[in-house]
Amino acid sequence: MTAADRLVHLLARLGVRRNEWRVRPGLYRLGEAGPDSPVFASANYRLSFDALRGALEGMDAFILVLDTRGINVWCAAGKGTFGTDELVARIEKTGLAEVVTHRTVIAPQLCATGVAAHEVRRRSGFRVKFGPVRAEDIPRFMAGGRAAQEMRRVSFDLKDRAVLIPVEAKTALPFVAGASAAAYAAGEPVGAAGIAAASLAGFVAFPLLLPWLPGEDFSAKGLLLGSIAGLGAAAAGLARDDGTSLPSRAVKAASYALALPPITAFLGLNFTGCTTFTSPSGVRREINRYVRPMAGMAGAGLLLNLAQRVVLGLKGGRDGQE
């Protein structure tokens, strides 16, 4: 992989000019591939295709690129675009049966969410052999003829989580920047910094620290992490002498402590969609359990903050008249 490839990969992750990174669906010939060479199926997402291409370097093989609308293997399989119909159609369209003499297509394991191997065989005559989860394991898979246990498992290690930070940041930044700027414009520098801190906690610290944050539920983990930002902002608000009384500052501090943690918690809840292990039922349960309390906390914090400002304004008005 060259530096240019890596730049393309980052842009592809960010969805920048997404459609230009699509690989054209069809049959690709690597090396001196002939009628006996293995056939590997892939998505037409640039990162998927490059991972496979890289793993097959030096091998004589065919790559059958499916039209997954530029989406990666697992997500496309979940949505059915990397599915039985498309695989069967692509085998027919490319005339694969005339190109190779064998009748086996090696498909990435994670496409099994969309590809029913027995259906493909019945409809196309091709046997689907599910390869390893990760393309990098293909050389070992080919040497051994089968995938070892560890090649069949998805992981979600630090590196897997770190590459998602720019993706999460891209989604969250417009909202975060807007909220933070609005708070600053409303004369809330501490609140603005708190919003920024709670958001960074949500889309940088949360993915990195995920396995070590206590608790099972992502929202609870996020509330805990966000509390650090909330309490930090509260302490800063209390300590900062802005000419108001201590009780008044305490109310403001409480508003930070209430309003900020839900920001991190919401970003944490959203991160469930990026993991390799959360179930839709589990996410639904978390939504039912946490979204209302989270909205309640944020709303209460916001109201408290507004109330403090109104009281301060009324007082200021009265003081001015005296």
Next chain:
Amino acid sequence: MARSRTNTLEYNPALCNRCGMCGVVCPHGVFVPGDDAARLVDRDACMECGACSLNCEAGAIKVESDVGCASAMIMAALTRRGAPAPCCG
């Protein structure tokens, strides 16, 4: 690694034809091959991706699989539409 715990996985070993596909396709080792039928060894690890049930020709495995994307589900709940629309890459 955190587990999903809540899931809709149902398995009827009486229908199993021991093809072994569930053990092959599951990314979390929920099923392993057994002598008479595949064994469900780690139910809590199931993330409802649906690969096992789709590839179970015998129809022994049922699971309600869906796109597990929180933002899509929240949008679906807010707009009171049924199924979440696919959104991400």
